[in-house]
Amino acid sequence: MGNDIKHDIKYLFEPGSIAVIGASQDKKKIGYSVFNNIISGGYKGRVYAISPKGGFIDGHQVYTDILDIKEEVDCASIVIPANLVVNAIKKCAEKKVKYVQIISSGFSEIGNDREEKEIAEIAKKVGMRVVGPNMFGLYSSSVSLNCTFSASKVIPGHVAILTQSGALGIAMIGKTAVSGIGLSSIISIGNKCDVDESDLLEYIIDHDDTKVILIYMEGVKKGERLISSLRRAVIKKPVIVIKSGRSERGARAAASHTGSLAGSDEIFDAIMKQCGVVRAESVEEAFNWCKFFSSSPAPRGYNSVIITNGGGIGVLATDACEKYGVELCDDQPLLQKIFDPVTPSFGSTKNPVDITGGAAAADYESALSAAAESKEIDSTIALYCETATFDSANLESMLVSTHLKHMKAGKPVTYALVGGDQVESTIASLKTTSIPLFNEVQQAVSCIGAYNQYFKFLDEITLASEEYEIDTDAINKIIDGALKANRSFLLANEGAAVMQAADIVIPLSKIARNINDAVKYAEEIGYPVVMKVVSKDILHKSDVGGVILNLETRKEVINAYEAIMHKCKGYNPNAVIEGIEVCEMVKKGTELIIGARRDPSFGPVIMCGLGGIYVEVMKDVSFRTMPMNRGIALSMLEDIRSYPLLLGARGEEKKDIDSVIDTIIKISSIVKKCGRITDIEINPVVVYTDKSGLKAVDARILIAKPKEENR
């Protein structure tokens, strides 16, 4: 059962023994609920009740001290007032308990950070792992362990739930039971003083009985680790996430009640997509997906058909298919071949296939069987409007039988029924079966859509990271220099040097110390050029006449040199002027912004968008995290609304998209390899027509001061 030294996470989910510290005889207390749930849940290991009061609970002996137990204790559940927890933790450490669940609340969630840290430190010293505090316990089907304080029954099954909200988690346990959703495990992660989502995922990912993972989260702390866990998870099973804090105000509410750092929802959304995680909009939707995913065969393809007895709901479902990305089969000769024999003449074999309001159970049977049996149809969405012609007694048996036919054929199917008594009672009667039955079309379609999204991700998965060889030594020297000068940002010329170290093309530029050099450099670079004063003592260079654009001749360069010197000295006679920079005048092109930042939760996040108005006014940008490769970089560009401008919209020529992709990968290589760089923004990157490259005009780079260094 795992490895003693590392304390395999299996000891948490499959302990051989568990002690309840704070077990109580008082049936109103959580200490009773937890102990009783373990016993009555049929836990397969040894259970110990611990309480200074001693005595018996429902006939079970109560130990006054955990140290009195002679056998090994793998796991302890702590349900005592907060001020007593530190002491109990010390005893657990002495007893060499492997995992402790602290159900007690009253720690960092109300500002009591000190004791929480102390608990974590005591545990760390002896290698004991701690879940919580402020969590609701754990249910684990493998050993029939229910050490939650939830009063509800739990159905064992194939869905694992991790939740950041305790209250919602307990409500979810109840909801799974009435929805016929079987659980392989459910655990709330509480304040995460030690064990976090990623630790828990270690168990769940490799737990064969878990077919679907549902995570409710509000904020993410160690995002990079979570990403890597999610990546491992989705290869094995679908992961559904509900993340609250979508809206700005919601994020503030989440931050105030869990203290978690709620990052930008836009970034979170992009990362989840990139990880192949499907994101539900509501708890209801997530539950529908859980049930559907855990009981439906994998689709062989993405060609769906809608079968309906009413045109109206057929159209509503078609709308929903667009919303949820369900591809409707469009091959009319094929549809006709399959459905002509089972559709009345005044119906329609177009998709949605309309078997008309006169359709009885047998007609549904025929049409749905035709879909199930056809090689070319991969999934079916069946719609039913209650009619007087359909004998209600047959509805349930039709659903059971056509569902079974789809299961046998290995094809997903969902049903939406709209109507009154008949429909309600049928849905109620089949609620705890695995038939995906809804009273509106949206959910019937969203299940298929999310499921397909997951499998499409698996089809297209290319997680290989592509990188560029960059000169990290050169970059590190620049950073060292800036840090020595006590700066947390790089100067323009340092930023340019970093670009060069990563092989990103910047405008040509040289610093002239005298007129002769200025002319020489201008001729090397090629006219027209720009000239700028280089002086730390002159901040707003343009305002004082320190910048002159568009110089086209030798004579203009000479005049400009003199004019700049004259103006700058006039402005500040004491200014130290290092020289005058002679730069290439960048030709006009399409302006982009490409950047990267070290997100507090998720680590390096790459950003790109079209420059100027597009970013600043239209907020038209897209995000990706690591790994980065050409496919991901391209998908990033495709995600921005203004992408057609790069493709050559409005009669313009196509832009050099390859160079943009190169630059995205180079930037991601910089932030990956140079841990002290926290932010890069190249604005603008001027892109020219296809094969003509680009120029990174201005790179602003922020660096971490020594303390935060993680080079």
Add this chain to the structure above:
Amino acid sequence: MGNDIKHDIKYLFEPGSIAVIGASQDKKKIGYSVFNNIISGGYKGRVYAISPKGGFIDGHQVYTDILDIKEEVDCASIVIPANLVVNAIKKCAEKKVKYVQIISSGFSEIGNDREEKEIAEIAKKVGMRVVGPNMFGLYSSSVSLNCTFSASKVIPGHVAILTQSGALGIAMIGKTAVSGIGLSSIISIGNKCDVDESDLLEYIIDHDDTKVILIYMEGVKKGERLISSLRRAVIKKPVIVIKSGRSERGARAAASHTGSLAGSDEIFDAIMKQCGVVRAESVEEAFNWCKFFSSSPAPRGYNSVIITNGGGIGVLATDACEKYGVELCDDQPLLQKIFDPVTPSFGSTKNPVDITGGAAAADYESALSAAAESKEIDSTIALYCETATFDSANLESMLVSTHLKHMKAGKPVTYALVGGDQVESTIASLKTTSIPLFNEVQQAVSCIGAYNQYFKFLDEITLASEEYEIDTDAINKIIDGALKANRSFLLANEGAAVMQAADIVIPLSKIARNINDAVKYAEEIGYPVVMKVVSKDILHKSDVGGVILNLETRKEVINAYEAIMHKCKGYNPNAVIEGIEVCEMVKKGTELIIGARRDPSFGPVIMCGLGGIYVEVMKDVSFRTMPMNRGIALSMLEDIRSYPLLLGARGEEKKDIDSVIDTIIKISSIVKKCGRITDIEINPVVVYTDKSGLKAVDARILIAKPKEENR
């Protein structure tokens, strides 16, 4: 009971007598269902069964011919095969029936247009009105008339439903009954060979017992009339619409199954908003709104509070508030004053107010009462996560009592409960009451959001139309000229003349016949100018050297005149050259597109957006219909994503928004007053900084050929 001559629509909804043509003894036939539903539904008028077979149905005499009836027959319901309907209609006409409902199908919906037209013509001759064919009948609570063939029971109440889909309509009847939604009427509009939605709305708008109107539609034919009916309706009661065909594919599916013209969903959406109609995304959502709207007091304001026992669902609800436009009270001192006495110390009086997982029924009572009794809170969203600490026996009574408190205080409240058995059974038990109870937060929030949206519309309503005096005589002369030349478009100079007739500023321009005039005009207009050849024989003027830009001096104008003449004669020696146009060179500014088109459903629709890329690539435009006024024009601008550019984003100056609003109103005045103009697009409209006006550079105008004339 209305007016005989006009055949008041009341004869349809409140007939004194009804004949069922095709009444049958066979219980499996629709002819039996309709007759039986009338009798067993307790209809208050006289009922006649008509069938050539004669005899009796359940003891009621069957007439073999409607003409055998001596008394007046206000209404007839026809349920016989399609091929017999024309003859039945003739008899009804002879009998002077006022309204006929044709339930029979087999007409235009399957391509049989001929008979449908014949029916409409027969009826029109005698002033008889026809609903359908291909409709499911009608339920009307005022006279307890259920002449549908639906098998379900109907609860009388306050919601009126108009549906374009018969199958969905029947399913809806069933669904209202199990959802505890009372109906004042429900009718399907079928093929609309005569009576349409607008006719039916005439009755429903003035029907005092109807408090909420729900319309399911797929496509709109007489949109302008519908708009005016909806406008009248929303002043009296909320109107909810479900429109399918949102997606392109859905629109195609709708078009194929109803033959209705499905216009752009974007335009439909804009128009509904402008009419104050709230649009539901699904049938389920629409029903939730119907129930909530028909039983909730009008909100006094829009300050909402969320009260929860779990932080997690509180955050989810906060997210939903942003989505559905619910304004959460933000006044922290106020919130503290109201909720401090009813919130435990470790809870939160911030909105969402968190009364914590330990909250029992009494705590909910206190917190919800505080919200109900506070003057400053206008509506409440109450959330409950099932917990072991809450005694389930008290849940139902808490809901009933706190709901009642809100009703007494005249405040809307909704509830979302998440959990298992306890929650499910409570929801089931209260389902047919008027308490708005949901098992997810989205719907609890969406009800409040949609309700507030309706009342906000009433607050802000300004339907006064603003117009400009435009010179319609001048415009009509231009159109007459173009039509004489057999054109359905105006030439550039004609377009410019239309702009001038509407007082829209265009660039200065004059046509010179000789060099002297050219110089004179250039000096009148002011340099720089543009010169263009004017000749019908030279199409691509720029390509042949017929256009020269940016002429800055007298000399350049003279040279340009000669160069253009030379090049054009070289290109086509036979070209008739009318002269050379000397135009103002338009200064750079922000480019907009302002346009209008006569939408096939909705009549004149005004469009605006920023020009170039914004319209062509980003599809960033907004739409409005008539009436137009300054407020509506401004809201149109505010709807475009790039609006900040007009306000002066990125350090630029504010643009002349007043002039843009003027132009929108002028354009709408043109399309309103000149019925033969079908499309106008001014592209670009160059707008300058505030108070500096704009220039309409190029106006493309399409006109209707004489046949379609509706001047």
